[in-house]
Structure formats: C-alpha cells, structure tokens
Amino acid sequence: MSVVVAQEKKPLIRFDIKKCAFCKICELSCSKYHYKKFGDSISRITIIRKGPLMFKCHICTRCEKRFCITACPTKALSYKGGNIVVDPKLCNSCGDCVKACPFHGIKLHPETKLPIICDLCDGDPSCVKDCPKGALSLVWLPEVRK
Amino acid sequence: MKYSGYKGRVLAINLTTKKTSTIEVTDEFARKYIGGNGFAVRYLFDMVDPRMDAFDVTNVVAMMTGPFQGINSPTAGKYYMATKSPLTNGYFDSVSGGFIGAQIKYAGYDGFLITGKADKPTYLFVEDGKVEFRPAEKLWGKLTGETQEMIKEEVGDPNLCVSAIGPAGENLVRYACVITEYRAAGRGGVGAVLGSKKLKAIAVRGSGTNEVADPEAYEAWMRWYKEEAKKVPGIAVGLPTYGTPALVASIGKMLGAMGSYNHQTEFFQNWENISGERLKKEFWDKDTACPACPIACSKVFSAKSGKWKGAISEGPEYETIYSLGSMCGIDDLGAIIKGDSLCDEWGMDTVTYGVMVSFLMEAYEKGLITKENTDGVEFKFGNDDAMIAYIEKTAKREGIGNLMAEGSLRAARVIGGGSERFAIQVKGLEIPGHSARALRGMALGYSTATRGGSHHDPRPTGEYAGASDRKAVEGKAAWVIGTQQMTTIGDSLVNCHFLERLLGFTLTQKWVDMINPVTGFGYTLEELTTVAERILDLERSFNVRTGIRRKDDTLPRRFLEEPIPEGPSQGMHTDEPTLNRMLDEFYALKGWDPKTGVPTREKLVRMGLEDVADCLIKSGISC
Numbered sequence: 001m002s003v004v005v006a007q008e009k010k011p012l013i014r015f016d017i018k019k020c021a022f023c024k025i026c027e028l029s030c031s032k033y034h035y036k037k038f039g040d041s042i043s044r045i046t047i048i049r050k051g052p053l054m055f056k057c058h059i060c061t062r063c064e065k066r067f068c069i070t071a072c073p074t075k076a077l078s079y080k081g082g083n084i085v086v087d088p089k090l091c092n093s094c095g096d097c098v099k100a101c102p103f104h105g106i107k108l109h110p111e112t113k114l115p116i117i118c119d120l121c122d123g124d125p126s127c128v129k130d131c132p133k134g135a136l137s138l139v140w141l142p143e144v145r146k
Numbered sequence: 147m148k149y150s151g152y153k154g155r156v157l158a159i160n161l162t163t164k165k166t167s168t169i170e171v172t173d174e175f176a177r178k179y180i181g182g183n184g185f186a187v188r189y190l191f192d193m194v195d196p197r198m199d200a201f202d203v204t205n206v207v208a209m210m211t212g213p214f215q216g217i218n219s220p221t222a223g224k225y226y227m228a229t230k231s232p233l234t235n236g237y238f239d240s241v242s243g244g245f246i247g248a249q250i251k252y253a254g255y256d257g258f259l260i261t262g263k264a265d266k267p268t269y270l271f272v273e274d275g276k277v278e279f280r281p282a283e284k285l286w287g288k289l290t291g292e293t294q295e296m297i298k299e300e301v302g303d304p305n306l307c308v309s310a311i312g313p314a315g316e317n318l319v320r321y322a323c324v325i326t327e328y329r330a331a332g333r334g335g336v337g338a339v340l341g342s343k344k345l346k347a348i349a350v351r352g353s354g355t356n357e358v359a360d361p362e363a364y365e366a367w368m369r370w371y372k373e374e375a376k377k378v379p380g381i382a383v384g385l386p387t388y389g390t391p392a393l394v395a396s397i398g399k400m401l402g403a404m405g406s407y408n409h410q411t412e413f414f415q416n417w418e419n420i421s422g423e424r425l426k427k428e429f430w431d432k433d434t435a436c437p438a439c440p441i442a443c444s445k446v447f448s449a450k451s452g453k454w455k456g457a458i459s460e461g462p463e464y465e466t467i468y469s470l471g472s473m474c475g476i477d478d479l480g481a482i483i484k485g486d487s488l489c490d491e492w493g494m495d496t497v498t499y500g501v502m503v504s505f506l507m508e509a510y511e512k513g514l515i516t517k518e519n520t521d522g523v524e525f526k527f528g529n530d531d532a533m534i535a536y537i538e539k540t541a542k543r544e545g546i547g548n549l550m551a552e553g554s555l556r557a558a559r560v561i562g563g564g565s566e567r568f569a570i571q572v573k574g575l576e577i578p579g580h581s582a583r584a585l586r587g588m589a590l591g592y593s594t595a596t597r598g599g600s601h602h603d604p605r606p607t608g609e610y611a612g613a614s615d616r617k618a619v620e621g622k623a624a625w626v627i628g629t630q631q632m633t634t635i636g637d638s639l640v641n642c643h644f645l646e647r648l649l650g651f652t653l654t655q656k657w658v659d660m661i662n663p664v665t666g667f668g669y670t671l672e673e674l675t676t677v678a679e680r681i682l683d684l685e686r687s688f689n690v691r692t693g694i695r696r697k698d699d700t701l702p703r704r705f706l707e708e709p710i711p712e713g714p715s716q717g718m719h720t721d722e723p724t725l726n727r728m729l730d731e732f733y734a735l736k737g738w739d740p741k742t743g744v745p746t747r748e749k750l751v752r753m754g755l756e757d758v759a760d761c762l763i764k765s766g767i768s769c
Contacts, residue, residue, distance in 0.1 A: 021442040023435035024245060028218035031355065038217045039252055039355035040245075040305070048304050052328065052446045052460055053431055110353035130218075132440035133433065 008143040011082045011120055013045070013128065015057035019135035022049050026127035026136060033126040034116075041110050044118040045127050057136075060084060060105035060118040064143075068115075071100030077115070084117045091115065148173045149665050150359035151213025156185070157255050157277065159270065161343050162203065162262030164279045171256050177667055178754065180677060181212030181256065183239055183637035186228035187684045189259055190237060191758065196691040200232035200335070201318060201342040203263045209250070209309075209348065210257035212640035213665045216248035216356030220371060221642035223437025225250065225309075225326070226257075231334040232342075233320045233498070233553050234574040234598050236689040238334035241602075241637055243436030243444070244326030246307035252352030260345065269297060269310075269347040274354065282346040287313055289491040290325035297349050308349045312493020314541040315341035319551040321498035321576075325490055328460035329436065329444070332495045334575065334597060359666030367663055371648070375440075378647045385443035385644065386433070390464035391422030393579075396610065397464075398472065402713025403584035405577070406472040407527050408504035409570050409704055412581055413713030416477035420467050429479055434460055441644065447483050453530075454480030459487035462496070465601070468579030469500025474507060475527030485534055492541035498553060499540065501576035503533050505554040505569055506546070514563040521545045567703040573598030573694070580606035581715070582705045585616045589720035590626045590728045593699045596685040604629035605643060608651035619724055623731035628652030631678035635661075638681060653678060679736075680753040683745045686738070687758050691765055696743035699729060744769050 027043035035042050046058040060083075068084060069077045076090035077097060084106075093113035098106045106115050118125075120138070128136045147154045155168045171185075179185050186208035193206050207229045214222035225247030231238030250257060254275045267282040280300075285293050293310040307326065315322035315337035322337030323330040331337075340346075358364040375381045384392045398404035398417040406414040418424065425447055435442035448458035462470070462482050470476065470485040489496045509515050510525035517524070523532050539547030549557050554576055558569040570577050575598030582589045591604035604626050609616040614625045631653050636643050639661065649656040658671050669677075700706070701720070709719040720728075733740040737749030747769045750759040762769045 018432060021433045021435040021444075023223070023439055023442060024437045025218060025440065028438060032218065035355070036361065037355035037357050038248075039353070040248070041252065041353040042355065046305060049327065050304065052458055133442065 009140040019133045029126040029130040058104035067100040068097035071096045158259045160262040161264040180638035182226040182640040207260040216251035227331045240331040242331035243329040245437040249350040252354040264344040272350045310347035311337040314494040321495040360663045363663035388422035389443045393464040394421045403581035408508040414472040419477040449480035457484035462486040466496040473504035481530035488537040498576040575599040583719040584715035
C-alpha cells in the first residue's frame with residue numbers, strides 16, 4: 001500500500017510537449033553548467049523527436065521504483081536529497097543502471113565512464129532557466145513510498 | 147589549434163575506393179576562410195574541374211560546419227553543403243537547420259568532402275572518427291522521413307542525426323535537396339549530386355564537445371543578444387508567432403511584390419487566403435526550432451478540414467507559399483501544406499518545383515504545350531491536383547515529370563516558342579518570392595549572385611525595412627556588395643541570416659563582436675570584410691572557369707521588359723540600361739573587369755589569392 005510522506009517531497013523536471021520546440025538548448029545548457037563545454041553526450045537531459053508532433057524528454061524522474069539503484073551490482077548509487085548520487089569509488093562503469101532506467105535518464109560520461117544523472121544544478125536547473133519556450137519547469141511532488 | 151571552434155581536420159571520403167583521409171585545418175586556413183562557405187569554396191576550387199558535368203564522378207560534395215556549430219549560440223544550429231550544381235553548373239551552396247552540424251563537430255571534424263561514386267547504394271555512418279560505408283539497397287527508393295527512421299532503427303539510436311536524399315535525388319532531379327529531420331538543404335540540387343554518387347544518407351554522432359575561446363566575453367555577448375533581440379520586432383514577435391509566412395501580408399498585400407501566376411502579376415488578389423495570420427489561426431499545431439535557436443520560427447501546420455484535410459508539414463515557409471501558392475494561382479493552404487510535405491518526402495526544392503509548375507501552367511495556357519504533353523492533365527493556374535500529383539511524377543521522372551525534373555530553363559529550351567522569356571530563373575536557378583522588379587537591390591543581386599536566383603545573396607530584408615531605398619539606383623551597387631559580404635560571412639560561420647536584423651544588413655562591428663569571443667581571431671571589421679571579399683572572389687573565379695561572364699549576370703526578359711502591371715508596386719521594374727548602369731558600378735567597386743565580369747589579377751592578389759589568378763591564366767582566362 002502506498003502512503004504519502006507529507007514532509008518529504010521529490011523534485012521533477014516537468015516537460016510540456018506542446019511548448020517544446022526541439023531546440024535542444026536544454027541539452028547544451030546542461031553540459032555547459034556541469035562541464036563548461038557544449039555537447040549532447042554529456043547532457044543529463046535529452047529531447048527526442050519522433051514524427052512532426054511527437055517529442056520526448058529523457059531525464060531522471062526520481063521514480064519511486066529506483067530501478068537504477070536496484071540494478072547496480074556494486075551499490076554505487078543511492079538516493080540523497082532528491083537526487084540519485086553516484087559513488088565514483090564503488091562504480092565499475094558496467095552500465096547496468098543505464099539499461100535499467102526505463103526513462104532513459106542515465107548516460108555514461110564518454111571519458112570518465114561514470115553515470116551522469118540530473119542533479120538539479122544545485123537546486124536551480126539550468127535547463128529550466130534557459131528554455132526559451134517555458135517547456136520545462138521544476139515541480140515538487142509528494143514522495144510516495146511503498 | 148590556436149583558435150577555438152575548430153577540430154582541426156576535415157575528412158575526405160572517397161566513395162569509389164571506400165577510403166578516407168584527413169586534411170589538416172591550420173590556424174592560417176581557419177583565419178583566412180572561417181569555415182562553411184569559405185572552407186568549401188577553397189576546397190572545391192582546388193579539387194573540382196569546373197568544366198566537368200555536375201554528375202561526373204569527380205564532382206565533390208562538401209558538408210561543412212563553421213566555428214559556431216555545437217555551441218549554444220542562437221541561430222547556429224545549422225550545417226552547410228556545397229557542390230557544383232547540376233541546375234546552374236556553377237558553385238552552389240545550401241544551408242539547412244539540423245543538429246547534424248553540431249554532431250560533425252562532436253565527432254571530431256570540421257566537415258566532410260565527399261568524392262567518387264559508390265558501386266551500390268550506400269550510406270555513411272560516422273561516429274567519433276570512425277567511418278563506415280554501409281549498404282543502402284533497402285533504403286533506395288524510400289522517402290526521406292522513412293529513410294531517416296530506418297537508419298535510426300538500424301543504428302539503434304533514436305537521437306541519431308541523419309541527412310538523407312529522397313527518390314528525387316536518386317533520379318537526378320536537378321533540384322533535389324537534402325533533408326535532415328524536417329528541414330532542407332533545399333536549393334541547387336545538392337541531393338541530385340549525392341544521388342549520382344549513390345549516397346543515400348549521412349548519419350553522424352559524436353561524443354565530443356565544442357568550446358569557445360573566451361567564455362566570459364561569450365556570455366556577455368549572449369546577454370547582449372537576449373536583451374537586443376527583445377527590441378527587434380521581427381525576432382521578438384513576427385518570426386516566433388507566425389514564422390516567415392508573416393511576409394505574405396507585408397510583401398503580398400502592402401508591397402504588392404509577391405510573384406503570382408508565374409510573375410504575370412505580383413499582386414495576388416486572394417493573399418488573405420494564404421496569409422501567415424490565417425495559417426496561424428486555422429492550421430497551426432506547434433512551434434519548432436533549429437537547434438540552439440530561441441526564435442523558433444518554424445511551425446508545424448496541418449489541414450483540419452477541407453479538401454486536403456489531414457495534410458501535415460513542418461512548414462510551409464513564405465517561399466513555399468509563394469512558389470506552390472501564388473505562383474501557381476493556388477489559394478488553398480491545405481494544398482500548399484500537402485505539397486510542402488510531399489516535396490520534402492520525395493526530396494526536392496519547393497521553390498524550384500513551384501516555379502517550374504507555374505512556368506508549365508503559363509506555357510499550357512499560352513498553348514505551347516497541350517494535354518498531349520501532360521498525360522491529359524489540364525495544366526491551368528489554380529489546378530492544385532496537378533501541382534500535387536506531379537511531385538511524385540517529377541521525382542520519378544514520369545511523363546512530363548521527366549522534363550519538369552530538369553528545371554524551368556532547360557524545359558523552356560525544349561518547349562521553345564519564346565517561353566524562355568518567362569522562365570523565372572537566373573543562371574538556371576528559379577527566383578524565390580522576393581521581387582526583382584519591386585526591389586532594385588534584388589534585381590542587381592539576383593543578376594550577380596554566385597548561385598543565381600537566390601534570396602540569400604543578397605538579402606531583401608534591408609530594402610523591406612527601408613535601410614536602403616528599394617527604388618534607388620544610386621548607391622545600390624555598394625548596398626548589394628555589402629549584403630553579399632554579410633551573407634557570405636553568415637554562411638561561413640554557418641549562422642542564420644535572420645541575425646541581419648540584429649547585427650546589420652551589411653558587415654558591422656557587431657558581427658565582429660560576435661565572432662571574436664568564439665574563435666579568438668581578434669578580427670577587425672576591415673579584416674572580416676577582406677575575408678568576405680576573398681570568399682566571394684573565389685566563388686566568382688570558380689564560376690568564371692565554368693564559362694560564366696558578365697553576359698550571364700542578367701534577369702529573365704519578363705523582368706527587364708514588363709513592369710509590374712498592378713498593385714502598390716505598379717510600374718516598377720529594372721530595364722536593361724538601368725541594370726547595366728548598376729552592373730558597371732558593381733564591377734568597378736568589386737575590382738572585376740567591367741567588360742567580362744572576371745576578377746582582376748590585382749584584386750585577387752590583394753585578397754591573398756595569387757594562386758587563383760595564376761590558375762585562371764593557366765585556364766586561358768585573362769584576369
């Protein structure tokens with residue numbers, strides 16, 4: 001049975017498909033914030049287009065099932081303060097978390113080979129700030145625990 | 147490399163031998179030619195024998211980026227393609243929106259040079275410095291959308307960037323385009339040259355990055371851009387709300403300068419039916435953007451009712467509303483949306499196709515062709531069924547579609563009967579929806595443009611905005627030269643020309659201030675202007691070697707001899723003596739021989755192109 005833990009809230013980057021124009025500024029903002037470089041392979045958000053009107057946003061949803069944490073064979077992933085956190089000492093770069101995430105919210109960094117996951121840019125997500133169409137917003141939802 | 151925005155190498159891909167090699171991009175080369183347009187014209191001048199046919203195995207297709215691809219600079223989400231055109235026989239470049247430009251950078255290259263010819267249908271898969279020549283037999287004959295989807299599926303990456311040709315390119319339709327997502331490197335037949343090389347598509351992904359030279363100065367420029375962009379109505383309101391179709395009202399109605407019925411008039415009575423306002427109100431689904439662009443001028447439109455209910459397309463742009471709409475006497479936006487999407491899917495330029503259809507409609511109404519030539523179809527103005535049906539037939543070269551695949555100039559030569567007079571083209575390239583009669587700059591611009599009838603060299607925007615008096619002859623040569631320099635730099639950075647409203651219709655210090663933080667060139671306005679002139683002189687030298695001279699720098703007879711018959715611009719046109727006067731002034735300012743239109747040796751040497759002057763002389767051309 002699900003119970004709402006009133007004190008705990010979880011963050012979500014909400015995606016409005018109607019407003020998104022597929023400009024990918026969010027991806028470039030993300031990579032710039034985290035690495036001072038521009039590149040979609042080091043962005044923690046990805047926008048996919050399938051057909052003229054069908055857009056999808058791939059990003060960590062802080063889902064209640066935490067598929068990535070369950071899948072990690074070395075216990076390198078944990079949930080802290082609303083984010084999935086990677087312990088680089090424990091991670092063996094196997095990529096099981098990438099495969100386990102049904103939301104395609106995890107990538108391995110092409111150089112360090114460590115998982116890169118949305119961390120909300122210290123609470124003020126750059127993708128949300130820079131989206132010219134207002135298609136992304138940060139909302140806090142009640143945490144649901146089983 | 148000392149400068150930023152570059153990967154320092156271009157990949158040469160030989161389809162015949164299936165071998166690749168890298169060409170180093172040096173600091174000196176980057177500073178001298180910037181990228182995109184500049185890189186491509188230098189490589190093509192050195193590699194292509196301009197006397198050879200465009201479909202010859204020796205022709206080269208350049209797919210290039212500039213220093214701005216892959217960063218978040220607004221309007222730089224593009225890529226650049228160039229080749230010797232099968233439509234104009236001259237140097238031709240076509241720029242399109244698409245994230246593939248950024249991916250070329252991320253894969254570690256500044257661009258590709260594609261040569262040779264594959265023995266079987268092939269597509270290229272480039273990933274981080276690794277190139278695969280993959281079989282494309284099962285993609286051959288497929289539409290551009292399906293081709294992209296199939297390649298994404300095969301590679302297993304829905305985010306993969308693919309540029310593809312359609313059946314029109316395979317069948318060497320002379321104005322076949324290259325499609326990436328839903329945007330087109332539309333004009334001049336780059337897609338047909340790829341088709342002649344049996345190259346169906348190019349797919350690229352890279353895990354690398356791109357950086358700027360001076361991040362602080364770049365951020366300051368970005369803040370400046372955001373503030374200034376709010377003050378420019380076109381960028382702040384017009385383009386984001388309506389996209390380029392907003393021009394139908396301002397050009398079609400206010401100016402009466404939107405070619406209609408194959409330019410028998412330029413005032414389309416039913417302009418309101420095809421206006422941007424109506425598109426937005428009744429057909430709009432959503433805004434879309436080229437990568438990294440906050441303007442999002444592109445729109446997805448669909449027909450919610452009527453004869454063409456269900457038709458959906460990203461677009462049409464203003465040029466397509468002109469070519470498939472007012473030019474063909476069609477005022478049903480549903481048909482225009484349908485035609486736009488079919489041209490993209492079959493892979494051909496909407497502007498040339500529409501002008502080609504309108505040319506045939508006039509020839510039909512004048513009795514120069516009959517039902518016998520058109521498989522029984524009544525090719526009359528306003529026949530939207532014919533306009534739609536012949537997209538596929540042209541792509542497949544069926545029936546009269548085989549002639550339509552050749553473009554209006556070649557078709558006029560076959561049809562005869564004086565029809566060349568109303569073939570609306572310059573140097574073989576059909577003229578888009580910016581009047582050569584109502585805008586003096588466009589008369590001179592189309593005549594002298596490397597590409598021929600292209601609205602990107604020069605631009606009409608400054609004359610619409612009143613920055614140059616559209617009726618003036620005095621000073622027009624200098625104006626046109628200035629706008630051509632601007633577009634050339636835009637195409638070398640591979641940035642959208644819509645920046646002109648913000649940075650200047652001609653080169654200004656603002657252009658310099660945008661380039662320096664990214665590249666670290668430390669350009670002055672003078673040096674940037676020299677770079678532009680160097681690139682333009684190289685383009686002209688390429689074309690000179692194909693035989694192009696002053697005699698080719700002209701307009702369709704209709705424009706020289708018939709004034710606009712009605713509407714707000716009634717009576718306007720540029721007659722031959724006036725055009726000649728402007729041309730004299732143009733060549734004098736350019737440092738080109740006024741008799742022949744060939745760049746003088748003195749000018750070429752001044753631009754650092756002594757080797758080009760030597761090459762012209764060796765080819766028997768005095769300069």
